[in-house]
Amino acid sequence: MNKDQLAKVAQAMVAPGKGILAADESSGTIKKRFDAIGVESTADSRRDYREFMFRTQDAMTQNISGVILYDETIRQNAKDGTPLVKLIEAAGSLPGIKVDAGVKPLPNFPGETITEGLDGLSERMAEYYKLGARFAKWRAVIDIADGIPTRGAILANAQALARYAAICQANDIVPIVEPEVLMDGGHTLERCYDVTEFVLKTLYDELYEARVFLEGTVLKPNMIVPGKLCATQASSEQIAAQTIRVFKQTVPVAVPGIAFLSGGQADVEATANLDAINKMAKLPWNVTFSYGRALQAAPQKAWAGKDTNVIGAQKAFSHRAKMNGLASKGEWSRSLEG
Ligand code: 13P
Numbered sequence: 001m002n003k004d005q006l007a008k009v010a011q012a013m014v015a016p017g018k019g020i021l022a023a024d025e026s027s028g029t030i031k032k033r034f035d036a037i038g039v040e041s042t043a044d045s046r047r048d049y050r051e052f053m054f055r056t057q058d059a060m061t062q063n064i065s066g067v068i069l070y071d072e073t074i075r076q077n078a079k080d081g082t083p084l085v086k087l088i089e090a091a092g093s094l095p096g097i098k099v100d101a102g103v104k105p106l107p108n109f110p111g112e113t114i115t116e117g118l119d120g121l122s123e124r125m126a127e128y129y130k131l132g133a134r135f136a137k138w139r140a141v142i143d144i145a146d147g148i149p150t151r152g153a154i155l156a157n158a159q160a161l162a163r164y165a166a167i168c169q170a171n172d173i174v175p176i177v178e179p180e181v182l183m184d185g186g187h188t189l190e191r192c193y194d195v196t197e198f199v200l201k202t203l204y205d206e207l208y209e210a211r212v213f214l215e216g217t218v219l220k221p222n223m224i225v226p227g228k229l230c231a232t233q234a235s236s237e238q239i240a241a242q243t244i245r246v247f248k249q250t251v252p253v254a255v256p257g258i259a260f261l262s263g264g265q266a267d268v269e270a271t272a273n274l275d276a277i278n279k280m281a282k283l284p285w286n287v288t289f290s291y292g293r294a295l296q297a298a299p300q301k302a303w304a305g306k307d308t309n310v311i312g313a314q315k316a317f318s319h320r321a322k323m324n325g326l327a328s329k330g331e332w333s334r335s336l337e338g
Contacts, residue, residue: 002172006216009134012094013037013218014257014286016175017325018065020176022261022292023050024098024137026070033296039305043072043240049080049303051087053296056314056321060091060124063325068096068176068290074128085132096135096176097128099164103141112153115140118163122268125171135174138164142179144187144227145193151198158202162210169213176259176290178220179203183263186229193224193242200250214254220290221247222263223273242278244283257286267318267320268337271327278330288311288328295320 013020025033030049031041050073054060067088074097076084085095088316101117109325115138125136140157142149143230161177167176181196200221207214224242234242247258262270270291289295300319303313318338328330 001169001213002277003213003216005172006169006174006213009094010051010216010218010256013065013135013174014259015065016286016329017314018063019065019289019291019324019328020066020096020139020259021053021321022290022293023053023073023296024068024070025142025280025292028104028316033300034305037300037304043076043239046072047084048079048307049300050051050084050199052303052310052314053299053317054084054091056085056317057091059314059318059321060088060093063321064089064093066094066096066135068098069133070098074131089132094133094134096137097133098137098139099124099128100138106153106156111143111145111148113141113149114142114156114161117166118160121164121167122171125167125173129171129173133173134178135218136168137178139178139180140221142181142195142199144181144185144191149195149199155197155206158199159205161203162206165207165212165217166210169216173217174218175212176218176220177203177207178261180261180263181222183222183225183228183265183307185227186231187227187231188230189226189234189238191244192226193246196222196224197246197249200246204250204252207316214252215253215256219251219255220260220261221258223260223265223277227267228264236272236276237280240280244281247283247285251285252296253261253284255285258301259287259288259290262289262291265294267294268334271320271323271332272308273281274324275327275332278328286328289324291324295311295324
């Protein structure tokens with residue numbers, strides 16, 4: 001394990017003013033996104049879509065520290081034959097790769113899931129490193145409902161995340177550890193706090209047991225928010241205060257950075273909440289974004305599968321990347337949204 005390189009890459013991923021573009025939608029998920037804008041999902045349309053984002057110079061050079069790719073994309077070439085990975089590197093950004101194989105029902109734990117993909121992972125990592133990946137992502141999913149999550153399911157998912165992180169580092173790849181507590185359902189902000197606190201405590205115990213080098217990791221968590229169907233919604237300041245509180249209770253300061261998922265928050269809302277967190281306190285971690293939907297919703301809509309829309313779509317992508325870059329420094333304001 002090259003600890004110096006791991007620590008340097010992890011710091012670059014969360015450099016002030018920058019964050020991560022999660023463009024690692026599986027073929028099933030990207031089809032859903034394309035269905036919504038009336039675009040057929042083919043290898044070429046997926047390539048065209050991702051290519052215009054990776055060629056958006058101002059966003060990629062100024063605000064996007066790294067891009068999480070899907071297995072198909074890390075092997076794909078741009079229309080002119082240049083590997084997509086090379087476009088990302090040429091912009092000074094880091095290629096990353098989603099390596100989990102998705103969630104499956106967890107036997108004996110009704111309504112709960114386990115993330116799969118550990119078998120053969122070390123060999124896959126070595127190949128991804130050769131293809132250019134310098135960081136990876138593994139997402140565990142924790143749902144809140146009556147009687148769940150259980151301690152057993154949280155433990156199983158935290159152990160898988162820790163095994164994955166250790167395998168990443170053995171291959172000189174920085175692990176993004178992502179334990180996502182979903183915002184589906186009607187639970188309160190307080191319940192999200194309690195579940196997330198337990199999940200993060202368990203996760204850092206397991207990372208310790210697995211001897212993971214924390215300086216060479218990035219945490220990708222949810223914010224502390226009420227469920228989408230909860231009658232009492234929260235302000236950005238309330239979300240920021242509880243999100244900061246939970247990290248102070250659970251995340252070691254050896255971790256260089258925290259990069260949030262957007263998880264179904266509207267795009268400007270995800271920016272406003274990140275900004276509120278960074279305005280509220282001087283934190284011992286760089287706190288930024290690793291957004292999928294909150295970065296891509298606007299450019300996807302503007303593109304709608306047409307070459308003639310690419311410039312407008314790139315503008316929409318640049319704008320969201322810039323707004324989130326400002327939010328990562330607590331320098332965003334609503335008036336900049338135009
Ligand atoms: P969202 O920001 O759309 O939640 O996606 C981020 C991600 O990578 C989830 O694993």
